[in-house]
Amino acid sequence: MTGRFPNSIPQILILLLSSVILSLPIVFIFEFYRPNVSQDLKNTGIFLFWCLSILFVAWIVNKKYKVDVKPNIGINHLPSIILPILTVIFFKLGFETPITSYLKMPAEIKMMSIEITIGALLLAPICEELIFREIILKGLLTRYSPKVSVFLSALLFSLLHFNQSQIIGAIFFGLFGGWIFYKTNSLGLVILLHFLSNLTSITIRLLLVKNFQNYSDVITDPIVIGVIISSVLMLTVCIGLILKEAQALKLIIAKPMK
Known part of the structure; x- marks a missing residue:
């Protein structure tokens, strides 16, 4: 891979799919271990974990290829x-x-x-x-x-x-x-x-x-x-x-x- 990740539609789809997979544990926890938590709190928690998953995957891949991603x-x-x-x-x-x-x-x-x-x-x-x-x-x-x-x-x-x-x-x-x-x-x-x-x-x-x-x-x-x-x-x-x-x-x- 050359350049920043992701820099194409296939790479973006890979990034989004991997973040969804990484977010599944938090969804499982909210649904089965914390069923009494309000739906708004569930949605906010899942959203935050999903975002962190995307940032983590992008950071790992860019770091591997020595791409500076400092905002x-x-x-x-x-x-x-x-x-x-x-x-x-x-x-x-x-x-x-x-x-x-x-x-x-x-x-x-x-x-x-x-x-x-x-x-x-x-x-x-x-x-x-x-x-x-x-x-x-x-x-x-x-x-x-x-x-x-x-x-x-x-x-x-x-x-x-x-x-x-x-x-x-x-x-x-x-x-x-x-x-x-x-x-x-x-x-x-x-x-x-x-x-x-x-x-x-x-x-x-x-x-x-x-x-x-x-x-x-x-x-x-x-x-x-x-x-x-x-x-x-x-x-x-x-x-x-x-x-x-x-x-x-x-x-x-x-x-x-x-």
């Missing part, structure tokens, strides 16, 4: 990250919220447990960005073009979140976060964006549960309508500025991705 978590020139942050937030407010509210009525949205909240705000941003950007995307970039690499990593990221309340945001963030990572090589930046994305979703969820009972209430509320329209306009402006000033997003690259 770059630094974020320089903090003013330059404002546009990506605003883009993520305005997308949540202007597009994802109206659509997911239609797919899942506010009255059906339940309050998130502490386990799921911790997973969404802490585990998911760190673990998922390590896996899908630092390991998978960076590996793909050594073999494929940036467009193909970002698309493939975003596709895999979306498949992990394949449910009606997450898929739209996952597709957007998979593409946008992948592009930002390619431009900046900053794991710290995409972790921050992922955290803010999930925090915005949780905040919106709380507001919906507290103030609305069905979708008709949401789409007829003048404040909600104003927020949606303003967010769509601001999102358009932010994306335009980012595309215009793409070179400004190269915050911390010291050497090409390998």
Whole structure:
């Protein structure tokens, strides 16, 4: 093997399959030895162990072939990250919220447990960005073009979140976060964006549960309508500025991705 692991679809499938196999013991323990544990805690524990399994396999293989996989978590020139942050937030407010509210009525949205909240705000941003950007995307970039690499990593990221309340945001963030990572090589930046994305979703969820009972209430509320329209306009402006000033997003690259 040459280059980073994984750097192709077959290698990614091998990595994912091996991580599933390594995760089977923790699934067995939760199902047969800790059956009274809450389902949210089970899901969070299994997710964490699965992520650690992926990171462990990737680290072992790359170490064997003497490939440096030390992530770059630094974020320089903090003013330059404002546009990506605003883009993520305005997308949540202007597009994802109206659509997911239609797919899942506010009255059906339940309050998130502490386990799921911790997973969404802490585990998911760190673990998922390590896996899908630092390991998978960076590996793909050594073999494929940036467009193909970002698309493939975003596709895999979306498949992990394949449910009606997450898929739209996952597709957007998979593409946008992948592009930002390619431009900046900053794991710290995409972790921050992922955290803010999930925090915005949780905040919106709380507001919906507290103030609305069905979708008709949401789409007829003048404040909600104003927020949606303003967010769509601001999102358009932010994306335009980012595309215009793409070179400004190269915050911390010291050497090409390998």
